[in-house]
Amino acid sequence: MSAIALPRTAARRRTADRVMTVLTAASVLIALAPLASVLTYVVIQGASALNWDFFTQLPKPVGETGGGMANAISGSLTLILLASCIGLPVGILGGLYLAELGNGSLGWWIRFTADVLNGVPSIVVGVFVYTLIVVPMKRFSAIAGGVALGIMMTPLVMRTTEELVRLVPTSLREASLALGIPWWITTIRVVLRTATVGILTGVMLAVARIGGETAPLLFTAFNNQFWQTRLDQPIASLTVQLYNYAIAPYDDWHRQAWAAALVLMSITLLLNIAARLIGRPRSTARGTR
Amino acid sequence: MEVSSSVSRVWARAFFETAERIVPIASATAERIQAVRVNAYYSRTHAVRGVSLGIQTNRITAIIGPSGCGKSTFLRCLNRMHELVPGARMEGEVLLDGEDIYARDIDPVMVRRRVGMVFQRANPFPTMSIYDNVAAGLRLNGVRDRRILDEVVEHSLRQAALWDEVKDILGRPGASLSGGQQQRLCIARALAVKPEVVLMDEPASALDPASTLKIEELAKTLRENLTIVLVTHNMQQAARASDFTAFMLNGELVEFGPTAEVFTRPRDQRTEDYITGRFG
Numbered sequence: 001m002s003a004i005a006l007p008r009t010a011a012r013r014r015t016a017d018r019v020m021t022v023l024t025a026a027s028v029l030i031a032l033a034p035l036a037s038v039l040t041y042v043v044i045q046g047a048s049a050l051n052w053d054f055f056t057q058l059p060k061p062v063g064e065t066g067g068g069m070a071n072a073i074s075g076s077l078t079l080i081l082l083a084s085c086i087g088l089p090v091g092i093l094g095g096l097y098l099a100e101l102g103n104g105s106l107g108w109w110i111r112f113t114a115d116v117l118n119g120v121p122s123i124v125v126g127v128f129v130y131t132l133i134v135v136p137m138k139r140f141s142a143i144a145g146g147v148a149l150g151i152m153m154t155p156l157v158m159r160t161t162e163e164l165v166r167l168v169p170t171s172l173r174e175a176s177l178a179l180g181i182p183w184w185i186t187t188i189r190v191v192l193r194t195a196t197v198g199i200l201t202g203v204m205l206a207v208a209r210i211g212g213e214t215a216p217l218l219f220t221a222f223n224n225q226f227w228q229t230r231l232d233q234p235i236a237s238l239t240v241q242l243y244n245y246a247i248a249p250y251d252d253w254h255r256q257a258w259a260a261a262l263v264l265m266s267i268t269l270l271l272n273i274a275a276r277l278i279g280r281p282r283s284t285a286r287g288t289r
Numbered sequence: 290m291e292v293s294s295s296v297s298r299v300w301a302r303a304f305f306e307t308a309e310r311i312v313p314i315a316s317a318t319a320e321r322i323q324a325v326r327v328n329a330y331y332s333r334t335h336a337v338r339g340v341s342l343g344i345q346t347n348r349i350t351a352i353i354g355p356s357g358c359g360k361s362t363f364l365r366c367l368n369r370m371h372e373l374v375p376g377a378r379m380e381g382e383v384l385l386d387g388e389d390i391y392a393r394d395i396d397p398v399m400v401r402r403r404v405g406m407v408f409q410r411a412n413p414f415p416t417m418s419i420y421d422n423v424a425a426g427l428r429l430n431g432v433r434d435r436r437i438l439d440e441v442v443e444h445s446l447r448q449a450a451l452w453d454e455v456k457d458i459l460g461r462p463g464a465s466l467s468g469g470q471q472q473r474l475c476i477a478r479a480l481a482v483k484p485e486v487v488l489m490d491e492p493a494s495a496l497d498p499a500s501t502l503k504i505e506e507l508a509k510t511l512r513e514n515l516t517i518v519l520v521t522h523n524m525q526q527a528a529r530a531s532d533f534t535a536f537m538l539n540g541e542l543v544e545f546g547p548t549a550e551v552f553t554r555p556r557d558q559r560t561e562d563y564i565t566g567r568f569g
Binding site: 103169171172173174175176177178179180181182183185186189190193194196 | 368370373375398399400401402403405406408410412413414415416425426429430475478479482
């Protein structure tokens, strides 16, 4: 009986196996198709508009062709730098606290808050910073933009740091403490040092993430058509400039917007690749465990 | 009589073979560490029950017993590592040169500087080179002088019988060494801060027989300047390498005495059962 039934069962299983393989492959294609088409479209449209001027020139007034987004590129970098000044120290030290001491109720609340903050729509962060900084200062400013991005960056960095510090084996902490090294030096010089590579990866991904944000900048950093070196003045950024140019009715601005999109995408891609390369496990010879 | 003859046969196998090479010293010296009625807990688990024990200076004291008998926990009470485990607590006194290391005004960091530790698994700092691993204890405590560091690194590696193997590759990562070398690197790292006592928590249990023997011989050389406490579940190792042996079972100290006596004329039936291999 079973000897006869067996081939049939096997055939059915084989069919089911093939069907499932095709289905999963199809799902991957469906997921990748939009991504691939966006990428190719941006590359095609952006590449034709991209030239040296884009990186070196200021925007031209309406009606004149040419010009570039040099101010927006440097503005974006300034904003990321400002955000890092808040996000890195608070995020890394906070993550260290959560991993090493945060098992009590205070830790639970910090973790909860960070997770909620991570999920808050970025436009809300923008509004919050608007009332907190822009209204009292009575003007849009690079500082306000940097704070908004910093608020978005902090929980990202904090949770990554916590996870990676938790991965550092207890045996290393104990090895250091058993040498008569005080707890805080152990934490910084051994535990944090061991987790550094991973944290660096997390930081790059966080930078890539906030570098692509537009909403929190709309009413904090605002925008600027000129060079701006003062941090208490509105400053341009690639994302807001892209937004403004894309909704404008001028063909030349549309082309520039595509170029901006390409540059933004490339920066994000490069940061991601760099993060992958840094985070890749080294060839750690034998017997590390 | 019949039982004791089977015991001596086991002992003869475990002990006499190596007796020529490593001669245990049964004579008593001053006690460097005195544990007085030590009780240790993990949350609700009572892991060590009222152990009192004297660790003699410049001798190797082995603590043997089956897994989970509390020997490692007791060891970690001797340099205040036990309290690092969340939920762990400890009662009783541990006197280091007559001074209670659990007294209120004693800094655990200073205790650990005097009582070093080698762990079951070699745990060199993965981000540091061989040199930096050995120098870590001094460097992270503020020693910057390159000449002092060089000297201490060489001396410690020589003491740990590792210098000849690594003197040309001091810049390589500590983790690139073999398992046995890594464990000797960890011993060198512990020696570099010049402790008075070194606690070894099954230092050879993850190593092959050749490396194990090296570690044992090393311990024997080191006892000239150091007091060593060696936790092991390997009875042969205790018989080969120690001067005194303590047998623990279910958190209690069952028997303690000169190694030769514990292995030839155990006073307690449970000790005899354990060393003759009836359990554990």
